[in-house]
Amino acid sequence: MNLHEYQSKFRFADYGIPIPKGKVAHTAEEAYTIAKDIGPPVVIKAQVLTGGRGKAGGVKLARTPEEAQQCASTILGMDINGHEVLKVLLDPASDIQAEIYLGVTNDRAARKPLIMASAEGGMDIETVNRLTPEKIIREHVDPFLGLRDYQIRNLAYGIELPRELWKQFATIAKGLYRCYIASDATLAEINPLIIDGSGNLLAVDGKMSIDDSALYRQPELVEMRDTSAEPAAETEARAAGLSYVKLDGEIGCMVNGAGLAMATMDMTKLFGGSPANFLDIGGGAQADKVAVALRIILADPNVKAVLFNIFGGITRVDEVAKGILDALAEVQVDLPMVVRLVGTNEEEGRRLIEEAAIPNMVSAATLADAARKAVAAAQAS
Amino acid sequence: MNLHEYQSKFRFADYGIPIPKGKVAHTAEEAYTIAKDIGPPVVIKAQVLTGGRGKAGGVKLARTPEEAQQCASTILGMDINGHEVLKVLLDPASDIQAEIYLGVTNDRAARKPLIMASAEGGMDIETVNRLTPEKIIREHVDPFLGLRDYQIRNLAYGIELPRELWKQFATIAKGLYRCYIASDATLAEINPLIIDGSGNLLAVDGKMSIDDSALYRQPELVEMRDTSAEPAAETEARAAGLSYVKLDGEIGCMVNGAGLAMATMDMTKLFGGSPANFLDIGGGAQADKVAVALRIILADPNVKAVLFNIFGGITRVDEVAKGILDALAEVQVDLPMVVRLVGTNEEEGRRLIEEAAIPNMVSAATLADAARKAVAAAQAS
Amino acid sequence: MAIFVDKNTKLLVQGITGREGQFHTEQMIEYGTHVVGGVTPGKGGEWVLGKPVFDTVKAAYESTGANTSVIYVPARFATDAIYEALDAGIELIVCITEGIPVLDMMKVRARLDQSSSRLVGPNCPGLLTPGQAKVGIMPGHIAMPGNVGVVSRSGTLTYEVVYALTQRRIGQTTCVGIGGDPVNGTNFIDVLQMFEDDPETEKIVLIGEIGGTDEEKAANFIANNMTKPVVAFIAGQTAPPGKRMGHAGAIVEGGSGTAADKIAALNAAGIKVAEHPEQIPELL
């Protein structure tokens, strides 16, 4: 789960990190009032859970409240990578003398939190890593010991931070690490952390990602989830206990198991089509879950065909087939469907599908066969 | 540093451990009011930083406020192992169905906190350990992971605690461990933890020792130090940065270094005397520190002779000799003194002492010689 | 022979009285796994499916001599269950539970590295040595004894592959699900080394997916340390960056962890990579 810039920064502030005294506006009028309130010049920034908002025109500088209102009205409602802008953050414009990167993430290979700093702030850290990896100073943090003072000094020394800023930097680094741990974050990043005109450090932009597995113990963060910012289908899928990711293709996929779902997506591509989604319906595949999954898939206007790929393991395939047929009684599907059932009692399962004789549904024995049929059906329809 | 029973229990309560709703009285009149307030029967317990108060008559049961007043007046002012009773704790008397021991200490050999439980509560854990060691259930706690739920279950299972009390027991054990860690304790002990008449657990007696080295980060605990409960000399010594422990013998010892101080004490015993104190004046041995140390030693009426044993290492012995002589100009000493100076520039140091020709001071070359002379002088005076 | 589990496995089930725990215990017993008991705090002394239930792993271990434990407890209690098994001296711990926070797993893994116990999982289907023992949730009847070792980060995709092998009468020594989490107890290299050392295993199937760099490390390990042929499959070629594909660990982050990178690394190491799962039997 990702947090908006304003959510991340406001949370950073709770951990003693200095941030610009900005506010969020939902309308252009609100933007006007806020700009007047905090005093221009202000920066108006689209709050969307995607990158590249700068290039898309989602960040603007305004010299007057009127200008702020105008900018906000341009940005609000904008579509950035498929995300509609519903909120803007207005920050007092900062006098940027230098831009630093500071971030904590979990390094899965080292199995430790990793704190990184770079004097090359402002651009994304992957780009810095590609162009000038030596400019990133890295310290792995022992999860039991936490971030130690000497590690912060190693970072400050490594990025050649002026010594008079070491103390401020230490407060910020410690705050960021504490925030990362306390929030069960997988990423907590300040970019840029600027040196402003008065020679102080200020966290001008921020980003946080939260470990979904830890949300059960982060009720405050769950409250922050901005469902308006994600495709409605993902919200619905989450509520139903389904794992769904929308993609751009035309073949709706319904699979049990994440790995098999990915393999199924890949197969549609291999045979010339492309997947409309990732969808893992999990174990069992009861009729009600299949029904919700079907509705989600059908809600995507790009979908031209639906591919069911179900492996019956502990749950027998014939039972799964019944679940699918029950769901089809509930949900009207006009698109072509390909059903591939494999595993325990697969013959019986296939027989049930065939006996149901649903006109727009065909059965397939192998995954390759199923993918081929789905691609053909999608291209035909 | 040790805490009183009431201090320990009140602190336990801050960590969610149920304790009797008791109060502290400094006078018999106060005891009357409290007993009336909390409702008799009450237990009146001497608050002294020493063991064996029960045997000494420092714990009494009172059935009426008048009886409570009477008991308090008996206990207050009592001398228990050389400690004067200045406070009593009045607790509502508990209906004791069973007595459990629960304690956390640091196991220096394992280098880990150790939590122990025993169904044989009420008597001290060393006695249980000597008589029936198998009745103590032990769990070492990883200092990084803290006390885990399964370890608490191991304790509860091991002491055969009725299952309906496991949840209460877990709350108490977790609270005790958190209290131990948060207080930088070296011991946090509930003994007994009783099962009362209504079948609940209650911490009836408690004890805590705090790591002196951690007091710098425990200002709240430093405030709790009861200097009225310790020999005035120890308070004075601590304030002067001296390490002093009062003993029962007649030879006052002033030594630089803890190990050498103990060896010096042992030597007086070896040659037929006994040490009046442990006193480490630390490095350097400036005149002002020596003067304070001398005053502390002389304040003990048992002292019959004073033994200086100073090893000159980085600090030269002649400088130390000067420090002693300067101190003697400040502090009037009528008792016989033996001075043994060894190490760098020892001849020069001894010469200075001899030249000063203090009538009641003799010099010694070896530690054995010094101890023998001090013992002889003490016996003669 | 086989790896991890076999006829000598003496299995303890942590969370045996739960819905999932009880269901799969029944399946494991039916398969012939030697289940010696279970643990559910507060239910010690009861019996489930003819097996004794204990309050603590320590008590269960002392009473049964279990050498393996499988964990079905809910995520918020799962790390404690792992530590408990570890502390009691269980040699092999298999954690089925999904949804353990990654910061918790980092700590678990650090503790494991200091012990002689091994953890498989979490968020994994477990282990299956056909004809001998099944520990976890894999469907037992889709497998048959043979000489192919299977190791995978996935669940049903593994079953799919195992089933495809079995249908072609290609049996398996052991099927190992290492789990889909970013930090786990056992990785590809650990299992590859065990298969390399196992005299019965002749060929190996490795099933990877997007996220992390374990497949790249495995490729390197195979090239430098293994004599037995390995066939691989990587799921997630069509997965978009920055999106988690069901498994907590299946995510392309900062340009790292793509299927393309993994396939390239495997190819560079001379390992055959199947275009789709059904191709695997042919490539073996």
Next chain:
Amino acid sequence: MAIFVDKNTKLLVQGITGREGQFHTEQMIEYGTHVVGGVTPGKGGEWVLGKPVFDTVKAAYESTGANTSVIYVPARFATDAIYEALDAGIELIVCITEGIPVLDMMKVRARLDQSSSRLVGPNCPGLLTPGQAKVGIMPGHIAMPGNVGVVSRSGTLTYEVVYALTQRRIGQTTCVGIGGDPVNGTNFIDVLQMFEDDPETEKIVLIGEIGGTDEEKAANFIANNMTKPVVAFIAGQTAPPGKRMGHAGAIVEGGSGTAADKIAALNAAGIKVAEHPEQIPELL
């Protein structure tokens, strides 16, 4: 030869600009110890006693190749200094600082046990290899080169013994102060093993005191693993129970850690125990 420190020691001083650090650095340099630099955060780039000062141990290590570090920083910063040295890869860390909380030292020790570095101390006088190197605060001129290894939990008591040896022309290989804290980095057994392995050390003096059971363990170790003669002395026979005798670790607790127990254990192991420090040279 010698143990721990010698002519090859390249010493870094953590806290070099502090009062104590600077004073003892001067003493160590005078003695001939090869001091390569110091660390004081915020003072990198300065020079002290002709030695470069660095902001971090990492920078100092990279620039000087130090293999040993000695710590003179105040107690509340000392654990961080130990971790910093450890993390930078310093092989031998000597911590003079007194007053580190015991819970902190338990964690430090757990980390140390996972590394290949060694810590001597804290709360110790350091190390002295007469004629070669002095690391810490021991007075250098009271010692002379020879064949007796000295290991002790104490400070001045050690000097007393070393001085007594030197006055009788009994020289030392290395004098080791392991420190008076209840949890430390190096214990008697570690040092005894090193003396046993050191070809130049022919005899050993062990100076213990009340508190803990390290002397008992040492007695057992000597009886079972050592060929070289050991003479011991234990301080604190007249110390009362429950009272801390200056050193954080010098306390008889719950009837354990008495001098009588330690002396009995040493005697039972056939080790000569001196009645007083001045007897030690005779017993050697």
